[in-house]
Amino acid sequence: MSQPTSGHRAARDLLDSMYRDVAHARDTAVAALAMPSHTTATVPIALVPLSRAPLHETSAHRHAMLAQRIRELLATMRQTTADQDDGLIEQPAPLSHDQTRVVVAVCSACRGHCCTNGREHAFLRVRTLRDYAAAHPEHTDEAIVQAYLAHLPTHALHPGCVYQGERGCTLPREMRSAICNSYLCTGLQMAVDGTSPDTVGVFVAHREGRQVNGGELRALPVLE
Numbered sequence: 001m002s003q004p005t006s007g008h009r010a011a012r013d014l015l016d017s018m019y020r021d022v023a024h025a026r027d028t029a030v031a032a033l034a035m036p037s038h039t040t041a042t043v044p045i046a047l048v049p050l051s052r053a054p055l056h057e058t059s060a061h062r063h064a065m066l067a068q069r070i071r072e073l074l075a076t077m078r079q080t081t082a083d084q085d086d087g088l089i090e091q092p093a094p095l096s097h098d099q100t101r102v103v104v105a106v107c108s109a110c111r112g113h114c115c116t117n118g119r120e121h122a123f124l125r126v127r128t129l130r131d132y133a134a135a136h137p138e139h140t141d142e143a144i145v146q147a148y149l150a151h152l153p154t155h156a157l158h159p160g161c162v163y164q165g166e167r168g169c170t171l172p173r174e175m176r177s178a179i180c181n182s183y184l185c186t187g188l189q190m191a192v193d194g195t196s197p198d199t200v201g202v203f204v205a206h207r208e209g210r211q212v213n214g215g216e217l218r219a220l221p222v223l224e
């Protein structure tokens with residue numbers, strides 16, 4: 001087995017030191033809540049990136065690009081069968097209800113750093129639309145297009161995905177692509193792994209280059 005290089009060691013040491021600092025800040029924030037001493041409540045740490053892309057009004061051009069993309073996917077869907085869809089993409093991550101709440105809290109704080117390449121296609125695939133159409137057999141193809149367009153935010157991060165609104169993704173999870181529902185960056189995965197039914201919040205800090213910025217205790221959202 002190869003030995004870690006000094007570069008890898010330095011990177012790991014830096015990350016360890018970042019996590020120690022964030023853990024200290026988390027413990028201070030939790031202590032300020034003065035929770036009962038017998039509590040078993042847990043607050044995992046999420047050290048994740050941060051998108052600083054500005055919000056812009058969703059333009060007619062972006063709207064039309066997305067509509068065109070969905071119509072193209074639907075046309076392909078009507079000419080193909082499910083076994084021709086790419087089956088290689090990851091399945092949605094099997095998350096508990098509490099873990100899903102952590103994901104929503106953390107990804108909205110990060111402002112969708114990993115969504116940046118979604119642009120006007122939002123990673124939608126034929127398989128995404130086939131699943132949606134199967135769940136809504138009463139919808140015509142044009143009704144499906146309109147259902148997707150209805151979730152566009154009035155303002156979205158740009159550059160970014162057309163569904164990246166001020167408070168995170170505006171597209172319901174069941175309408176997103178498998179990749180959107182399966183991808184967890186390393187920092188988020190660690191927070192998810194540390195989530196249990198006793199988790200009452202998540203402490204989010206942002207890693208930007210060699211720096212850690214922010215550090216905020218976020219409550220878990222109530223999901224419908």
Ligand code: SF4
Pocket residue numbers: 048049106107108110111112113114115183184185186188
């Ligand atoms: S998966 Fe990670 S990088 Fe992507 S939006 Fe969530 S916290 Fe940000």
Ligand code: SF4
Pocket residue numbers: 112114115116118122123161162163164165168169170171176177180
């Ligand atoms: S659809 Fe939502 S989760 Fe997927 S890339 Fe766009 S903003 Fe991110």
